Amino acid sequence: AQRVTQPEKLLSVFKGAPVELKCNYSYSGSPELFWYVQYSRQRLQLLLRHISRESIKGFTADLNKGETSFHLKKPFAQEEDSAMYYCALSSNTGNQFYFGTGTSLTVIP
C-alpha cells in the first residue's frame, strides 16, 4: 500500500530559526516525491521535487530511501513561509498522486 505520512499537523517556529517539516512514505517501488505549498487563499503549487535536487525559496528536501523520508528543510524561516505544506508521492506504475495530510507552518515574527 502507498502512504504518505506527515506526523505534524501544526508547526510553529520563530523567524530566523531553522525549520524541518517531516514526511515519511511507504511504497514498494521507486516513487517520485514532491512538496507542495498552499499559501493563504491560494491554490496548491509545487514547491520542489526530489528528482530536481533544487533549492526553492531556501527550501531543500533530500530523499532518504533507507529511512523512506523526504523531510523539507530551511535554515532560516521567514514570515512569508507561513503556509500549509503537503508532501506527495507519485507512483512509477501509473499517474496516481498520494498526498499527506499536510503541516501548517506558522513563522512567528
Added chain:
Amino acid sequence: NAGVMQNPRHLVRRRGQEARLRCSPMKGHSHVYWYRQLPEEGLKFMVYLQKENIIDESGMPKERFSAEFPKEGPSILRIQQVVRGDSAAYFCASSRDRGTRNTEAFFGQGTRLTVV
C-alpha cells in the same frame, strides 16, 4: 495555457439539493484528481480519473458522491442530497501521461461548497 480551471469558485446549496463541481484540466492532461479539504484539515484524496475511466475511487464516500471525466468536456464531481458535513473546499488537479518527463500535478483554485 490557462491552467486547471474549476467552477464555480463558490457554491451555496441547501440541504438536500445537488451540487455539481466542474474541473477543466490543463491542455494536454488526461489525468484528473479530486481532493476535499475540510476546514482546518488537510487534503484528502477522493478519486482519480482518466478520460472515461475511474481509476481509483477509494476516497469517495459510498453514497451520494460520484465523479466522471467524459471524452469531451470537463470532469464533474457530483454530490447528491448535500448535507452540512459536505461543506468544504474541493480541489481538482491534473497531470500528463506518465510517459512524459513532467509528471507534476497542477491544481485548480478550488470550489468552496457551503451547505446551509
